[in-house]
Amino acid sequence: MRYVLVLIFAVLCLPSYAAPVYRWVDETGKVQYSDKPPAGQSKALMELDKSGRIRKGNEPQLSPVEKAELEEKKKAEQERRRTDKALLQSFSKPEEIDLLRDRQVEAVQAGIQTNRLRREAVIKRADQQQQQVQRLQKSKRAVPADLQAGIDVSQKEIEDIDKLLMAQQNEIVMIHDRAATQKKRFIELKNVQPN
Template identity: 85%
Template sequence: MRYLLVLMLTILCSPNYAATVYRWVDESGKVQYSDKPPAGTSKSVMELDKSGRIRKGNEAQLSPEEKAALEEKKKAELEQRRSDKALLQSFSKPEEIDLLRDRQIEAVQAGLQTNRLRREAATKRMEQQQQQVQRLQKSKRAIPADLQAEIDVSRKEVEDIDKLIMTQQNDIVMIHDRAAVQKKRFIELKSVQPN
């Protein structure tokens, strides 16, 4: 151990010292110093400056995947802090989150009701068009191209409205879920926040 300390001091105090010094713990648990990093990927490698302070730590030896994961983790933590700050600034008590949730759901339900009425009208129009087709087929007359085009348009309209209704129903579920998560987080933050 003394030998390592003397070696380190000699390297650091040398007037010709310009190279980087690396510090790491080897497989047997001993601290090692060198002007070259160890072979392989050791996560305990640290790059030291002239004063013996850590200039770079473990991130210097991380793989690109590990670096990306670390960066993603930092980004998620920053986003969580921003979200928490916005939550605390937006609401003063949990009941306000419920009120906002209810207002948002009411707005979606109004749109949902409108789309159900639109679907009902489009379905009725399509049924009338189908009755026309049946009358023409009974009298063994050809179905005009414009009538067939109208039926296709009505069918497409009903399909689009059905997709929109499904999206709005999913939005209501998402609003409920988001409000529940926000309310839980708000209560957690308020419980640890100093009064």
């Protein structure tokens, strides 16, 4: 009997549970209150506690395009933070960025020099092939298929080397641009950080 009285007393002493109250704006623009959420979509739906404080509020519904844009912004911000952190960990002063730039440019220039030497060798070979063709034409003989194929290969190789040289020149420009951007950002980050 004693346990029953304690149980009844405990139940009576518990604060009364009030069902949540919902607040929203209906399609006419009027604020509505109810103990049940409205059916369908409504503006500014919020769940209030018994004191009238907001427990939960629905965030504005975003369209798929808006969600994608928001996600892209978040990814870009994360990437920017990651890049800034890597920049600060990689360099201790701006001059180090210049040194790295110069080493990268030197490596590309060495590749350019190699490709120029290759190009000269291919041009020399192509000239020899053309001289053979001219000798054959003077003697009114047919140009063999393998010689013509060799000329075609030489021409293609020269075109490929020219494209590669152009790409390497562009790479040098990109290295300079990237280094300038990194240096500028590094200086900005160092000026913001406490020493």
